[in-house]
Amino acid sequence: MATSAEHHDLLIIGSGSGNSLISEHWKGRSVVIADSGTFGGTCLNVGCIPTKMYAYPAGLAALPPEARSLGVGLEFTGADFPAIRDRIFTRIDGISRDGLRYRRDDLDYTSVIQEEVRFVGPRRVRTASGREITADQVVVAAGSRPTLPAIPGLDLPSVHTSDTVMRLDRLPRRLLVVGGGFIACEFASVFAGLGTEVVQVNRGHRLLKQHDMSVSTTFTKIAARRWDLRTGWTPAGIEPVEDAERAADGWVRVRLDRAEGQEQTGIVEEAIEADAVLIAVGRTPNTDRLDPAAAGLDVTDDGVLASDEHQRALSDGAPVEGVYVLGDVANTWQLKHVANHEARVVAHNLEHPDDLRANTLGPVPAAVFTHPQAASVGLTVEQALADYGADAITVKTQSFGDVAYGWAMEDTEGVCTVVAEKATGRILGGHILGHEAANLIQPLVTGMAFGIDAHRLARGQYWPHPALTEVVENALLGLDVPDSGLL
Ligand SMILES: Cc1cc2nc3c(=O)[nH]c(=O)nc-3n(C[C@H](O)[C@H](O)[C@H](O)COP(=O)(O)OP(=O)(O)OC[C@H]3O[C@@H](n4cnc5c(N)ncnc54)[C@H](O)[C@@H]3O)c2cc1C
Numbered sequence: 001m002a003t004s005a006e007h008h009d010l011l012i013i014g015s016g017s018g019n020s021l022i023s024e025h026w027k028g029r030s031v032v033i034a035d036s037g038t039f040g041g042t043c044l045n046v047g048c049i050p051t052k053m054y055a056y057p058a059g060l061a062a063l064p065p066e067a068r069s070l071g072v073g074l075e076f077t078g079a080d081f082p083a084i085r086d087r088i089f090t091r092i093d094g095i096s097r098d099g100l101r102y103r104r105d106d107l108d109y110t111s112v113i114q115e116e117v118r119f120v121g122p123r124r125v126r127t128a129s130g131r132e133i134t135a136d137q138v139v140v141a142a143g144s145r146p147t148l149p150a151i152p153g154l155d156l157p158s159v160h161t162s163d164t165v166m167r168l169d170r171l172p173r174r175l176l177v178v179g180g181g182f183i184a185c186e187f188a189s190v191f192a193g194l195g196t197e198v199v200q201v202n203r204g205h206r207l208l209k210q211h212d213m214s215v216s217t218t219f220t221k222i223a224a225r226r227w228d229l230r231t232g233w234t235p236a237g238i239e240p241v242e243d244a245e246r247a248a249d250g251w252v253r254v255r256l257d258r259a260e261g262q263e264q265t266g267i268v269e270e271a272i273e274a275d276a277v278l279i280a281v282g283r284t285p286n287t288d289r290l291d292p293a294a295a296g297l298d299v300t301d302d303g304v305l306a307s308d309e310h311q312r313a314l315s316d317g318a319p320v321e322g323v324y325v326l327g328d329v330a331n332t333w334q335l336k337h338v339a340n341h342e343a344r345v346v347a348h349n350l351e352h353p354d355d356l357r358a359n360t361l362g363p364v365p366a367a368v369f370t371h372p373q374a375a376s377v378g379l380t381v382e383q384a385l386a387d388y389g390a391d392a393i394t395v396k397t398q399s400f401g402d403v404a405y406g407w408a409m410e411d412t413e414g415v416c417t418v419v420a421e422k423a424t425g426r427i428l429g430g431h432i433l434g435h436e437a438a439n440l441i442q443p444l445v446t447g448m449a450f451g452i453d454a455h456r457l458a459r460g461q462y463w464p465h466p467a468l469t470e471v472v473e474n475a476l477l478g479l480d481v482p483d484s485g486l487l
């Protein structure tokens, strides 16, 4: 006998960007959100927002050496980690709690299921406790989770992922960070700034390797100066240290092996002791937690749910009526602004099934909130060379130190690289490492999104003098592109 199911107009799996889909349109209808984790999802609770709330004070703590080079004596006298942590989570936990209460208790047309759900058929899910839910329309916004390497010792209390490391009781004395991407670099920068002795271990020799070479190589040099960076290693296992007293205080020994494909130096094994370990080696889409096959949903080679330009899920390559996907479970960007834009497309399409909108938004920028920051949009120089060939592109790397605001800062490392198509001036990519890179990238995003060629973008507007944006203006003017005729 088939289990009788509760029926709703809309089922949303995931309360991150999924929670933003519910507009006044749904008043008088029935919407249910399923989320087995903390309401509000990754960005709010364990992602973008708390990390940046740590990155800002950690950036202040890292200022004394820079101030000293400008003749200003600043002293870092320590960080009150519990106070920083409590300031962050008092605000964030309140937002999550209020959001849950609003959806679960206050609105009469929404409800929340705080359980894991899996598909048992098209537009039909079963909760962990056995309830079955069907809906006219379903949105899968189930996000991603930290990837864990297959090594022993991950269950030790001192071993963390980004989900737990921000809630430590105290600042670690020595933090071993495993990985070299966004998350590893942001946390290494935060904890080093706050006064922890940081050791970062990465497989490859370049940190932020998905970024342009100009950014990645400079950032790797800066990181090696700010903390202990060991490249070409991968963790093999973690165990408590032998000394019982130190082990009781959380100290562990992380065994490292030479990473596959790295040149041998003669040393093939090493061990590092730390009182906290952060594993940050990528994020896995939560596709496998949904049993997509039971709903006939296609999964791409990257392990995300396949979709068309309207964010509709695909089954055998054809769009499935009434099933939409968005965010980290549906794209490989794993960025909140991408999840949010996809949510806007889905929100429209849920409400207007006869007037679907496509997701056509232009190039995707990304920023890493380290000290200094890194930001990028579009093709790296290496990608542009591969796609267009050396004769067809033009590249300019402008140093922060060669513009007036860079002089004010005595900046010696900041760079802005722009790559464009020589014949047309079309901007193909922009890459910035340095102070406020996350903000400085925006004119390049605008130029690319609105099809403004490099010379027009530089000369068709005022750039306040002597703001740091001049580094972007000068990079654009340094390209070998057609003159727009603007003065
Ligand atoms: C440390 C860190 C820092 C980050 N910083 C940035 C940043 O600065 N800028 C940026 O753009 N991006 C950043 N990101 C990435 C960003 O957080 C994600 O891209 C974004 O939050 C994804 O949103 P989403 O709605 O797809 O999924 P999520 O917000 O992850 O929501 C998915 C929800 O689905 C629930 N769920 C999953 N499976 C099931 C199931 N089977 N049943 C019930 N519920 C389920 C989960 O509990 C989760 O709450 C960061 C990520 C991390 C981890």
Ligand SMILES: NC(=O)c1ccc[n+]([C@@H]2O[C@H](COP(=O)([O-])OP(=O)(O)OC[C@H]3O[C@@H](n4cnc5c(N)ncnc54)[C@H](O)[C@@H]3O)[C@@H](O)[C@H]2O)c1
Residues within 6 Å of the ligand: 149, 178, 179, 180, 181, 182, 183, 184, 186, 201, 202, 203, 204, 207, 208, 209, 233, 234, 235, 280, 281, 282, 283, 333, 334, 335, 366, 367, 368, 369
């Ligand atoms: N500021 C932001 O926008 C921001 C911040 C954090 C996270 N995110 C998103 O979250 C995603 C996941 O971030 P991430 O940093 O976990 O992944 P990532 O893919 O950016 O980096 C993973 C890193 O781990 C290294 N690695 C993998 N296996 C390893 C091993 N066994 N030993 C040593 N090193 C190993 C890789 O070489 C790589 O450097 C990012 O792609 C990003 O989209 C964004």
